Amino acid sequence: MMDTNDVLVAFIAYKEKTGGKTRPVLLISKRGRQLSVFRITSKYQSKSPRIQKAYCHIVDWQQANLRKPSWIDVGQTITINSEKIKVVKIGTLSDADVFRLSEFIEKHRLEAK
Template identity: 30%
Template sequence: MDSLFKIYWFEVKFQDKDSSKTRPIVTIIFNNEALSFEVLGVYSIKDKYKTNPYYKSFMYEVKDWQQANFKEPSFINIARPMEIPFTALIGKKYGGSLTTKDVQGLMNLYNNYWLAR
């Protein structure tokens, strides 16, 4: 599908608070029955994501972050997928898309992470 692995700016609710934050998300799977996307949140670089083995197991480091139009090196959290209706992305700011290399790396980590669960 043409709209997969695209980056949009979206209001994401915090799990432990009653507030939210606008952040980039990446579309990874489209559910034809529910007409919804599974999306993952994108986070700016933090040292702990690069060095701590705990985070390395579920934070994918975007290799071609500049081609994806990120302002700085970024990570995608594969441990907290969200499902949103496709209509929720209508009118949202489009940010870019992942390169083929990052799509392959992201989905390898995603599949390995969820197969182990």
């Protein structure tokens, strides 16, 4: 069973080229087999300051069963069909990270206006 704030692994297609990769994602909502997710990345330092502004740090990344320090990319919501793409749950965000993410998203939305 998958729930909101679960960390999943799924194949995510690239936006601007063909192909994609299997990567961790955060489940933010689900409607039947349609899952809305945010990408999770470990590539923070190499990104521009503009992109970094959309990245929320996962403080308790080990508790979420991630292999290395990671960030949630709130810049784009991705919809995947769990009937067509294999999705595996690997962990869950800590309550503290869920709270931080909620505040981060609110701040990010206010700054985007």
